[in-house]
Amino acid sequence: MAGQKATGPDDARRAALLRSVPEVDESTPLAAQLAEDARRRIRLQGARFAKPATTRIFTIANQKGGVGKTTTTVNVAAALAHGGLNVLVIDNDPQGNASTALGIDHHAGVASTYDVIIEGTPIADVVQECEAVPGLLVVPATIDLSGAEIELVSKVARENRLRNAVEAYLSWRADEGHERLDYILIDCPPSLGLLTINAFVAAREVMIPIQCEYYALEGLSQLLSNIELIRGHLNPDLHVSTILLTMFDRRTNLAREVADEVREHFPTETLEATIPRSVRISEAPSYGQTVLTYDPGSSGALAYLEAAQQVAGRADANTTTTTPAAAEEETR
Ligand code: ATP
Ligand code: MG
Numbered sequence: 001m002a003g004q005k006a007t008g009p010d011d012a013r014r015a016a017l018l019r020s021v022p023e024v025d026e027s028t029p030l031a032a033q034l035a036e037d038a039r040r041r042i043r044l045q046g047a048r049f050a051k052p053a054t055t056r057i058f059t060i061a062n063q064k065g066g067v068g069k070t071t072t073t074v075n076v077a078a079a080l081a082h083g084g085l086n087v088l089v090i091d092n093d094p095q096g097n098a099s100t101a102l103g104i105d106h107h108a109g110v111a112s113t114y115d116v117i118i119e120g121t122p123i124a125d126v127v128q129e130c131e132a133v134p135g136l137l138v139v140p141a142t143i144d145l146s147g148a149e150i151e152l153v154s155k156v157a158r159e160n161r162l163r164n165a166v167e168a169y170l171s172w173r174a175d176e177g178h179e180r181l182d183y184i185l186i187d188c189p190p191s192l193g194l195l196t197i198n199a200f201v202a203a204r205e206v207m208i209p210i211q212c213e214y215y216a217l218e219g220l221s222q223l224l225s226n227i228e229l230i231r232g233h234l235n236p237d238l239h240v241s242t243i244l245l246t247m248f249d250r251r252t253n254l255a256r257e258v259a260d261e262v263r264e265h266f267p268t269e270t271l272e273a274t275i276p277r278s279v280r281i282s283e284a285p286s287y288g289q290t291v292l293t294y295d296p297g298s299s300g301a302l303a304y305l306e307a308a309q310q311v312a313g314r315a316d317a318n319t320t321t322t323t324p325a326a327a328e329e330e331t332r
Pocket of ligand 2: 093
């Protein structure tokens with residue numbers, strides 16, 4: 001995908017600033033960290049990201065609980081929006097953690113993903129704007145979604161309901177003259193039930209956050225074989241395009257070993273950027289915020305900006321095949 005190259009008029013100024021940051025060796029780790037953060041801040045703050053040629057749709061999945069799926073969804077989404085892109089987050093987890101973290105009203109009864117998947121309500125009727133982050137839209141999840149797994153069983157085309165809703169929404173936006181969405185990120189529950197299957201069918205790309213701890217790779221082969229099954233039967237375009245190492249503590253051997261192992265298995269998919277374990281990242285949701293608005297200069301915010309920049313900067317390798325929706329978009 002030939003994304004438009006993001007060039008800013010301030011590139012020369014950034015380069016000059018970068019040169020002015022002193023080189024510090026690892027013998028003073030704190031100073032090295034501060035210098036590295038300063039460089040990243042100069043590189044990233046205010047940077048505009050490349051627009052993809054068509055809407056890129058990601059499912060953020062890992063059936064292991066608590067590995068950073070939701071944290072990754074909301075912060076990568078906010079970072080992409082921060083980079084000037086139009087982004088939609090679909091909260092597809094009955095826990096509604098992504099809605100909470102984005103400060104979106106999602107008490108019982110609010111129109112939500114449940115209405116979209118079960119009732120066939122158009123996404124346009126349930127979508128809310130994230131006030132703190134211009135360019136970021138959210139389909140919230142409420143507790144109603146917890147019944148959806150069971151209700152879906154008896155529905156017609158039960159695996160395709162989210163995909164149909166997303167395609168209809170993209171067409172509606174084009175017809176209504178709204179700007180094209182650049183990214184859709186779907187946050188999934190820690191299971192491989194029908195809600196997650198709906199997300200896999202709606203998406204083209206899978207982003208897997210991997211926590212840099214013991215048993216990080218446990219269950220990954222099951223996730224990958226499930227993705228293969230979906231590819232074979234329901235969505236031939238689906239592929240794992242992105243792996244993000246989360247809660248990375250560079251001081252521990254274990255984290256480095258896990259990171260090395262993941263990179264060995266997935267050399268092209270794994271992003272260079274890693275997300276550090278950070279108190280600011282874990283505090284932000286309790287204020288209904290992403291770390292990008294809660295503490296924009298923190299290492300956690302910079303790491304998510306860097307990850308988002310790398311996502312936006314990589315052409316999706318598997319773009320020679322196009323989904324009907326993408327093809328339709330392209331011909332508009
Ligand atoms: P679930 O499987 O329940 O949906 P999840 O995979 O979505 O979980 P998160 O909710 O994103 O995982 O994260 C689990 C916990 O770890 C949360 O309390 C979150 O705030 C915390 N957390 C996530 N990433 C980081 C990080 N980089 N540093 C510190 N804490 C983090
Ligand atoms: Mg979650």
